[in-house]
Structures are given as structure tokens and as C-alpha cells.
Amino acid sequence: MSFVVEVDRRFPVRQGLAGGAKARLVPGAAIELRVTVGVAFEDDQLDHLGRYFxxxxxxxxxxxxxxxxxxxxxxxxxxxxPTFELVARHLFERLAPEIPQLAFVRLRDETFGSRTCYRPRF
Structure with missing residues (x-):
């Protein structure tokens, strides 16, 4: 793979789980989440304008x-x-049929600073 292009979005979510670092949150309180998807492709997949997708x-x-x-x-x-691990995998499975060559889905808890990345084995 020669390129990985990432697209991300940020929004508040309410995970609803208690425990760990999130125990400081009231159950159902919002945290800031960033979802990043990465698409991997090769040099020879670029079109005549230098783009792939x-x-x-x-x-x-x-x-x-x-x-x-x-x-x-x-x-x-x-x-x-709904752990971040299982939600990342769920999002990957939903997006993969729509985004060719999806390489990963990453969730970043912007409130507490943790990251979870799902990359399937090909």
C-alpha cells in the first residue's frame, strides 16, 4: 500500500457504560468522540487527476x-x-461494503484521550 487517506468526524456520544476512567461520568453523560476511517490504495490506482476516491x-x-x-x-x-472495541468493529463492518479498500476504523475518546482502532486481517 502506498497511500492511506483518512476521513474523520467528531461528535458527542453517550456510551452508557460505567467503570474505569469513565466512572467519573454520570451514566449516560456525553463524551466527545472522533471517528476516523482510513482507505488504503496503491500509486497505480490514482486517476489522471491524481485522486483515488x-x-x-x-x-x-x-x-x-x-x-x-x-x-x-x-x-x-x-x-x-458497547465497548469501543466492539463498536469500532461494528462500524467497520457497516462501512466496508460502501467504502472500497477500507483499511481501518479508529475511535478516539476526546474526553479521556483513549484510542481504539479496528483493522481486520486480510
Whole structure:
């Protein structure tokens, strides 16, 4: 792989889990989350204008898929325990069919400074 282009979005979410560093939060309180997706591609995939994919379209797809993350408490939204690890994998699985050559999905808890990255094995 020669290039990785990243697209990210930031918004407040309410994870709904207690414990760890987040124990200082009232259950359901908002934290700032940054979702970053990375697309990997080779030199020979660039078009005649020096581009491979449309970052604006990818940003719209990320916005659409992540809209529920900001609109609901995660413990109410998912049928699994919504750890950052499982949510990152869930987002990757939802976005991969829409964003060719998706390489990773990274979640960054901007409030507490932790990062979780899901990169599948190919």
C-alpha cells in the first residue's frame, strides 16, 4: 500500500457504560468522540487527476452510519455491550461494503484521550 487517506468526524456520544476512567461520568453523560476511517490504495490506482476516491462522499457515509451513535445512548442502541472495541468493529463492518479498500476504523475518546482502532486481517 502506498497511500492511506483518512476521513474523520467528531461528535458527542453517550456510551452508557460505567467503570474505569469513565466512572467519573454520570451514566449516560456525553463524551466527545472522533471517528476516523482510513482507505488504503496503491500509486497505480490514482486517476489522471491524481485522486483515488472521493473524501466528501466517504465523509457523508461516515456521517450517515454514525448518526445513531450521537442520537442514542449506546447501551440502548446495541444488542451487545458497547465497548469501543466492539463498536469500532461494528462500524467497520457497516462501512466496508460502501467504502472500497477500507483499511481501518479508529475511535478516539476526546474526553479521556483513549484510542481504539479496528483493522481486520486480510
Amino acid at each position: 472521493d473524501t466528501d462522499a466517504a465523509a457523508e457515509q461516515v456521517d450517515r452510519v454514525c448518526a445513531d451513535l450521537a442520537g442514542h445512548v449506546w447501551t440502548d442502541l446495541f444488542d451487545f455491550r
